[in-house]
Amino acid sequence: MSSKHFEIKPVAGRIGAKLIGVDLSSNLSDEVIADIRKALVFYKVIFFRNQNLDADGQLAFARRFGETTTAHPTVPSLANQPHVLDLDYSRTESRANNWHTDVTFVDRPPLGSVLRAVTIPPIGGDTVWANSVTAYQDLPVHLRDLADTLWAVHSNKYDYAEAAVELSEQQKEYRKTFTSTVYETLHPIVRVHPESGERGLFIGGFVRQIKGLSQTESNDIIRLLQSYVTRLENTVRWKWKEGDVAFWDNRATQHYAIADYGTQPRRVQRVTIAGDLPVSIDGTPSQAVKGDSSAYTPALAAVGVV
Ligand SMILES: O=C(O)CCC(=O)C(=O)O
Numbered sequence: 305m306s307s308k309h310f311e312i313k314p315v316a317g318r319i320g321a322k323l324i325g326v327d328l329s330s331n332l333s334d335e336v337i338a339d340i341r342k343a344l345v346f347y348k349v350i351f352f353r354n355q356n357l358d359a360d361g362q363l364a365f366a367r368r369f370g371e372t373t374t375a376h377p378t379v380p381s382l383a384n385q386p387h388v389l390d391l392d393y394s395r396t397e398s399r400a401n402n403w404h405t406d407v408t409f410v411d412r413p414p415l416g417s418v419l420r421a422v423t424i425p426p427i428g429g430d431t432v433w434a435n436s437v438t439a440y441q442d443l444p445v446h447l448r449d450l451a452d453t454l455w456a457v458h459s460n461k462y463d464y465a466e467a468a469v470e471l472s473e474q475q476k477e478y479r480k481t482f483t484s485t486v487y488e489t490l491h492p493i494v495r496v497h498p499e500s501g502e503r504g505l506f507i508g509g510f511v512r513q514i515k516g517l518s519q520t521e522s523n524d525i526i527r528l529l530q531s532y533v534t535r536l537e538n539t540v541r542w543k544w545k546e547g548d549v550a551f552w553d554n555r556a557t558q559h560y561a562i563a564d565y566g567t568q569p570r571r572v573q574r575v576t577i578a579g580d581l582p583v584s585i586d587g588t589p590s591q592a593v594k595g596d597s598s599a600y601t602p603a604l605a606a607v608g609v610v
Protein backbone atom coordinates (compact mmCIF):
# COMPACT_ATOMS: atom_id res chain seq x y z
CA MET A 305 0.00 0.00 0.00
CA SER A 306 1.01 3.63 -0.28
CA SER A 307 -0.06 6.94 1.19
CA LYS A 308 0.19 10.47 -0.07
CA HIS A 309 0.80 11.60 3.51
CA PHE A 310 3.96 9.63 4.36
CA GLU A 311 6.50 7.22 2.97
CA ILE A 312 6.12 3.52 3.78
CA LYS A 313 9.18 1.29 3.95
CA PRO A 314 8.49 -2.37 4.68
CA VAL A 315 10.98 -3.79 7.18
CA ALA A 316 10.44 -7.49 6.40
CA GLY A 317 8.64 -9.42 3.68
CA ARG A 318 5.45 -10.34 5.51
CA ILE A 319 5.09 -8.00 8.46
CA GLY A 320 6.25 -4.60 9.62
CA ALA A 321 6.81 -1.23 7.97
CA LYS A 322 8.45 2.03 8.84
CA LEU A 323 6.32 5.14 8.30
CA ILE A 324 8.50 8.09 7.42
CA GLY A 325 7.49 11.73 7.57
CA VAL A 326 4.92 11.66 10.36
CA ASP A 327 5.35 13.74 13.49
CA LEU A 328 3.22 11.97 16.08
CA SER A 329 3.30 14.97 18.39
CA SER A 330 1.62 17.20 15.81
CA ASN A 331 -2.07 17.66 15.29
CA LEU A 332 -2.55 14.98 12.62
CA SER A 333 -5.52 15.30 10.27
CA ASP A 334 -8.22 12.65 10.10
CA GLU A 335 -6.89 11.68 6.65
CA VAL A 336 -3.42 11.00 8.02
CA ILE A 337 -4.87 8.98 10.90
CA ALA A 338 -7.00 6.98 8.45
CA ASP A 339 -3.89 6.14 6.39
CA ILE A 340 -1.94 5.18 9.52
CA ARG A 341 -4.79 2.89 10.46
CA LYS A 342 -4.73 1.29 7.01
CA ALA A 343 -0.98 0.77 7.30
CA LEU A 344 -1.44 -0.76 10.75
CA VAL A 345 -4.02 -3.27 9.52
CA PHE A 346 -1.97 -4.05 6.39
CA TYR A 347 1.54 -4.31 7.90
CA LYS A 348 0.38 -5.35 11.41
CA VAL A 349 3.18 -3.48 13.13
CA ILE A 350 4.34 -0.01 12.12
CA PHE A 351 7.36 1.91 13.33
CA PHE A 352 8.11 5.61 13.65
CA ARG A 353 11.64 6.83 14.29
CA ASN A 354 12.81 10.04 15.97
CA GLN A 355 9.59 10.98 17.69
CA ASN A 356 9.40 13.66 20.28
CA LEU A 357 6.56 12.30 22.38
CA ASP A 358 5.95 12.31 26.10
CA ALA A 359 3.39 10.07 27.79
CA ASP A 360 0.59 12.61 27.22
CA GLY A 361 1.44 12.90 23.52
CA GLN A 362 1.55 9.13 23.21
CA LEU A 363 -1.87 8.91 24.87
CA ALA A 364 -3.31 11.60 22.60
CA PHE A 365 -2.00 9.80 19.50
CA ALA A 366 -3.34 6.40 20.64
CA ARG A 367 -6.77 7.92 21.34
CA ARG A 368 -7.17 8.82 17.68
CA PHE A 369 -7.66 5.06 17.11
CA GLY A 370 -10.14 4.34 19.89
CA GLU A 371 -10.60 4.42 23.64
CA THR A 372 -7.51 3.56 25.62
CA THR A 373 -7.78 0.95 28.35
CA THR A 374 -6.42 1.30 31.86
CA ALA A 375 -2.75 0.29 31.80
CA HIS A 376 -3.41 -3.36 32.57
CA PRO A 377 -6.13 -5.44 34.24
CA THR A 378 -3.82 -6.26 37.20
CA VAL A 379 -0.45 -4.48 36.85
CA PRO A 380 -0.30 -0.89 38.23
CA SER A 381 0.17 2.02 35.83
CA LEU A 382 2.80 4.74 35.64
CA ALA A 383 2.26 7.24 38.50
CA ASN A 384 -0.53 9.70 37.65
CA GLN A 385 -1.00 8.09 34.22
CA PRO A 386 -3.67 5.41 34.66
CA HIS A 387 -3.52 4.50 30.96
CA VAL A 388 0.26 4.13 30.66
CA LEU A 389 2.05 0.87 31.47
CA ASP A 390 5.63 1.56 32.50
CA LEU A 391 7.92 -1.31 31.52
CA ASP A 392 11.08 -0.33 33.31
CA TYR A 393 13.18 -3.44 33.15
CA SER A 394 15.90 -2.05 35.38
CA ARG A 395 13.37 -2.05 38.20
CA THR A 396 11.97 -5.48 37.61
CA GLU A 397 13.41 -8.88 36.84
CA SER A 398 10.31 -9.78 34.85
CA ARG A 399 10.83 -9.90 31.10
CA ALA A 400 8.34 -10.26 28.25
CA ASN A 401 10.57 -12.85 26.58
CA ASN A 402 7.84 -15.25 25.65
CA TRP A 403 5.62 -15.22 22.60
CA HIS A 404 2.31 -13.63 23.42
CA THR A 405 -0.60 -11.54 22.27
CA ASP A 406 -1.36 -8.94 24.92
CA VAL A 407 -4.08 -9.49 27.52
CA THR A 408 -5.90 -12.31 25.70
CA PHE A 409 -7.12 -13.61 29.06
CA VAL A 410 -9.95 -11.04 28.98
CA ASP A 411 -12.88 -11.27 26.60
CA ARG A 412 -12.04 -8.04 24.77
CA PRO A 413 -8.29 -8.11 24.26
CA PRO A 414 -6.68 -4.88 23.03
CA LEU A 415 -7.03 -3.72 19.44
CA GLY A 416 -3.41 -2.71 19.58
CA SER A 417 -0.72 -0.95 21.54
CA VAL A 418 1.52 2.04 21.05
CA LEU A 419 4.93 1.44 22.60
CA ARG A 420 7.44 4.23 23.12
CA ALA A 421 11.15 3.66 23.67
CA VAL A 422 12.36 5.69 26.64
CA THR A 423 15.71 4.04 27.44
CA ILE A 424 17.30 1.46 25.16
CA PRO A 425 20.58 -0.43 25.71
CA PRO A 426 23.27 0.10 23.05
CA ILE A 427 23.14 -3.57 22.09
CA GLY A 428 20.33 -6.05 22.58
CA GLY A 429 16.74 -5.60 23.71
CA ASP A 430 15.15 -5.89 20.28
CA THR A 431 11.49 -6.82 20.01
CA VAL A 432 10.12 -9.32 17.49
CA TRP A 433 6.57 -9.43 16.12
CA ALA A 434 4.96 -12.32 14.27
CA ASN A 435 2.15 -12.28 11.73
CA SER A 436 -0.59 -14.67 12.87
CA VAL A 437 -2.47 -14.32 9.56
CA THR A 438 0.37 -15.57 7.36
CA ALA A 439 0.94 -18.27 10.01
CA TYR A 440 -2.63 -19.44 9.42
CA GLN A 441 -2.18 -19.26 5.66
CA ASP A 442 0.99 -21.37 5.94
CA LEU A 443 -0.89 -24.25 7.59
CA PRO A 444 -1.48 -27.31 5.43
CA VAL A 445 -5.18 -27.50 4.60
CA HIS A 446 -5.88 -30.37 7.03
CA LEU A 447 -4.37 -28.44 9.92
CA ARG A 448 -6.24 -25.33 8.90
CA ASP A 449 -9.49 -27.31 8.89
CA LEU A 450 -8.69 -28.60 12.36
CA ALA A 451 -7.69 -25.17 13.71
CA ASP A 452 -10.94 -23.69 12.38
CA THR A 453 -12.94 -25.87 14.79
CA LEU A 454 -10.91 -25.30 17.97
CA TRP A 455 -11.46 -23.04 20.97
CA ALA A 456 -8.97 -22.38 23.74
CA VAL A 457 -9.09 -21.17 27.32
CA HIS A 458 -6.76 -18.21 27.93
CA SER A 459 -5.82 -17.19 31.46
CA ASN A 460 -3.37 -14.97 33.32
CA LYS A 461 -3.00 -17.73 35.92
CA TYR A 462 0.33 -19.54 35.75
CA ASP A 463 0.92 -23.20 36.12
CA TYR A 464 3.74 -23.11 38.66
CA ALA A 465 4.47 -26.79 38.12
CA GLU A 466 5.61 -25.84 34.62
CA ALA A 467 8.31 -23.39 35.74
CA ALA A 468 11.73 -24.83 34.98
CA VAL A 469 13.59 -22.75 37.54
CA GLU A 470 12.82 -21.35 40.93
CA LEU A 471 11.56 -17.76 40.70
CA SER A 472 13.28 -14.98 42.61
CA GLU A 473 11.32 -13.24 45.39
CA GLN A 474 10.80 -10.25 43.11
CA GLN A 475 9.49 -12.41 40.28
CA LYS A 476 7.15 -14.16 42.70
CA GLU A 477 5.87 -10.76 43.87
CA TYR A 478 5.26 -9.65 40.25
CA ARG A 479 3.38 -12.85 39.48
CA LYS A 480 1.27 -12.34 42.58
CA THR A 481 0.28 -8.91 41.28
CA PHE A 482 -0.22 -10.23 37.75
CA THR A 483 -2.64 -12.89 38.98
CA SER A 484 -4.27 -10.84 41.76
CA THR A 485 -7.51 -11.26 39.83
CA VAL A 486 -7.73 -14.43 37.81
CA TYR A 487 -9.29 -14.13 34.37
CA GLU A 488 -10.29 -16.90 32.04
CA THR A 489 -11.75 -16.52 28.58
CA LEU A 490 -12.68 -18.89 25.81
CA HIS A 491 -11.49 -17.63 22.41
CA PRO A 492 -11.64 -19.22 18.97
CA ILE A 493 -8.22 -20.43 17.82
CA VAL A 494 -8.98 -18.95 14.42
CA ARG A 495 -10.17 -15.37 14.70
CA VAL A 496 -11.66 -13.28 11.92
CA HIS A 497 -10.10 -9.82 11.92
CA PRO A 498 -12.87 -7.23 12.34
CA GLU A 499 -11.37 -4.77 9.85
CA SER A 500 -9.55 -6.84 7.23
CA GLY A 501 -11.72 -9.97 7.38
CA GLU A 502 -8.50 -12.01 7.43
CA ARG A 503 -8.34 -15.22 9.40
CA GLY A 504 -5.48 -15.61 11.85
CA LEU A 505 -4.29 -17.92 14.60
CA PHE A 506 -5.32 -16.33 17.87
CA ILE A 507 -3.16 -18.10 20.42
CA GLY A 508 0.00 -16.99 22.29
CA GLY A 509 1.36 -17.20 25.80
CA PHE A 510 -1.90 -17.01 27.71
CA VAL A 511 -3.44 -20.10 26.10
CA ARG A 512 -3.86 -22.74 28.77
CA GLN A 513 -5.87 -25.51 27.15
CA ILE A 514 -7.82 -26.39 24.05
CA LYS A 515 -11.44 -27.08 24.85
CA GLY A 516 -12.30 -30.76 24.73
CA LEU A 517 -8.72 -32.05 24.61
CA SER A 518 -6.52 -33.39 27.38
CA GLN A 519 -3.69 -31.19 28.62
CA THR A 520 -1.06 -33.18 26.72
CA GLU A 521 -3.09 -33.27 23.48
CA SER A 522 -3.72 -29.58 23.87
CA ASN A 523 -0.03 -28.78 24.46
CA ASP A 524 0.99 -30.78 21.39
CA ILE A 525 -1.50 -29.07 19.09
CA ILE A 526 -0.71 -25.60 20.43
CA ARG A 527 3.01 -26.26 19.97
CA LEU A 528 2.36 -27.33 16.38
CA LEU A 529 0.19 -24.30 15.54
CA GLN A 530 2.52 -21.93 17.38
CA SER A 531 5.48 -23.19 15.34
CA TYR A 532 3.82 -21.62 12.27
CA VAL A 533 3.44 -18.27 14.04
CA THR A 534 7.12 -18.13 15.03
CA ARG A 535 8.53 -19.29 11.69
CA LEU A 536 11.11 -16.64 10.89
CA GLU A 537 9.34 -15.85 7.61
CA ASN A 538 6.39 -14.59 9.64
CA THR A 539 8.40 -12.28 11.87
CA VAL A 540 10.01 -8.88 11.95
CA ARG A 541 12.72 -7.84 14.39
CA TRP A 542 13.04 -4.25 15.46
CA LYS A 543 16.26 -2.73 16.72
CA TRP A 544 15.10 0.13 18.92
CA LYS A 545 16.50 3.61 19.20
CA GLU A 546 15.34 6.03 21.84
CA GLY A 547 12.51 8.11 20.43
CA ASP A 548 11.07 5.19 18.44
CA VAL A 549 7.41 4.34 18.57
CA ALA A 550 6.00 0.96 17.56
CA PHE A 551 2.29 0.43 17.01
CA TRP A 552 0.99 -3.12 16.60
CA ASP A 553 -2.31 -4.69 15.72
CA ASN A 554 -2.83 -7.02 18.67
CA ARG A 555 -5.61 -8.82 16.77
CA ALA A 556 -3.22 -10.25 14.19
CA THR A 557 0.18 -10.54 15.86
CA GLN A 558 2.22 -11.97 18.67
CA HIS A 559 5.39 -10.42 20.02
CA TYR A 560 8.47 -11.29 22.05
CA ALA A 561 10.84 -8.89 23.82
CA ILE A 562 14.33 -10.37 23.60
CA ALA A 563 16.01 -10.51 27.02
CA ASP A 564 19.65 -10.44 25.90
CA TYR A 565 20.80 -7.21 27.55
CA GLY A 566 21.51 -8.42 31.09
CA THR A 567 21.18 -5.72 33.71
CA GLN A 568 21.55 -2.77 31.33
CA PRO A 569 18.69 -0.31 31.70
CA ARG A 570 15.80 -0.67 29.27
CA ARG A 571 12.54 1.20 29.61
CA VAL A 572 9.52 1.33 27.32
CA GLN A 573 6.02 2.65 27.94
CA ARG A 574 2.82 1.25 26.51
CA VAL A 575 -0.59 2.71 25.82
CA THR A 576 -3.26 0.19 24.86
CA ILE A 577 -6.31 0.70 22.68
CA ALA A 578 -9.46 -1.17 23.64
CA GLY A 579 -10.51 -4.01 21.37
CA ASP A 580 -13.72 -5.77 20.49
CA LEU A 581 -15.02 -9.24 21.17
CA PRO A 582 -13.23 -11.72 18.89
CA VAL A 583 -15.35 -13.91 16.63
CA SER A 584 -14.73 -17.33 15.13
CA ILE A 585 -15.09 -18.09 11.43
CA ASP A 586 -18.78 -18.87 11.91
CA GLY A 587 -19.33 -15.64 13.86
CA THR A 588 -19.43 -17.10 17.38
CA PRO A 589 -18.02 -14.58 19.88
CA SER A 590 -15.48 -15.20 22.62
CA GLN A 591 -16.85 -15.86 26.06
CA ALA A 592 -15.58 -14.74 29.47
CA VAL A 593 -15.42 -17.64 31.90
CA LYS A 594 -13.89 -16.02 34.98
CA GLY A 595 -13.12 -12.47 36.11
CA ASP A 596 -14.88 -9.18 35.40
CA SER A 597 -12.77 -7.04 33.07
CA SER A 598 -15.23 -4.17 32.72
CA ALA A 599 -12.96 -1.80 34.68
CA TYR A 600 -10.15 -2.53 32.21
CA THR A 601 -12.14 -2.22 29.01
CA PRO A 602 -14.03 1.03 28.58
CA ALA A 603 -17.74 1.33 27.89
CA LEU A 604 -18.98 -0.94 25.14
CA ALA A 605 -20.35 1.95 23.12
CA ALA A 606 -16.88 3.45 22.93
CA VAL A 607 -15.27 0.19 21.97
CA GLY A 608 -17.07 -0.33 18.70
CA VAL A 609 -14.82 2.13 16.93
CA VAL A 610 -13.53 -0.17 14.24
O1 LIG B 1 9.52 -4.63 26.04
C1 LIG B 1 9.07 -4.72 24.91
O2 LIG B 1 9.70 -4.45 23.89
C2 LIG B 1 7.66 -5.21 24.69
C3 LIG B 1 7.03 -5.67 25.96
C4 LIG B 1 5.63 -6.19 25.74
O3 LIG B 1 5.39 -7.35 25.65
C5 LIG B 1 4.54 -5.20 25.61
O4 LIG B 1 4.79 -3.99 25.67
O5 LIG B 1 3.39 -5.63 25.44
Ligand SMILES: [Fe+2]
Nearest residue numbers: 400404406559
Ligand atom coordinates in the same frame (compact mmCIF):
# COMPACT_ATOMS: atom_id res chain seq x y z
FE1 LIG C 1 3.28 -7.65 25.28
